[in-house]
Amino acid sequence: MSRWTPCKRGDFIPRLRGLGFDGPFSGGRHQFMVFGQKRLAIPTNPEYSVPQLRILLREVEGILSRAVTIMEWIVAAAPSFAGIGEGSDRGLELGEVTGIVQASRELSLGQVARWKAF
Numbered sequence: 555m556s557r558w559t560p561c562k563r564g565d566f567i568p569r570l571r572g573l574g575f576d577g578p579f580s581g582g583r584h585q586f587m588v589f590g591q592k593r594l595a596i597p598t599n600p601e602y603s604v605p606q607l608r609i610l611l612r613e614v615e616g617i618l619s620r621a622v623t624i625m626e627w628i629v630a631a632a633p634s635f636a637g638i639g640e641g642s643d644r645g646l647e648l649g650e651v652t653g654i655v656q657a658s659r660e661l662s663l664g665q666v667a668r669w670k671a672f
Contacts, residue, residue: 561602565631566610570594572630573614573622592617 567578570587575594577587584595594610594617602610615622 560604561607563596563598563600563602566602566607567596569627569630570614573618573626589617 567587570577573589575587575589578585578596579588582595584598586593586595588594594613597606597610611622
């Protein structure tokens, strides 16, 4: 796994949807996403720097009341990286899920340790 890189807003929002968040909704200065009764403000800048991404992911973990594993992050991103556009209702194909599982198995323990240290 390579170093952390900045994340586009358009990639971050579908990942949050994959983790169970709804939205984004408009209100106040920023759009926000909802998980149950909790809100996560989504900054308006088009790309999030690595430090900003880390802060947002820690806030997501606080809302979820659990850690987000690298496997969850990869699977949550699958719809956007598999070419499935927003608004699609077909879900993931079996081949897409198989590819995600195979890719996750290729992660070394060192890569998982780096994710945990994040």
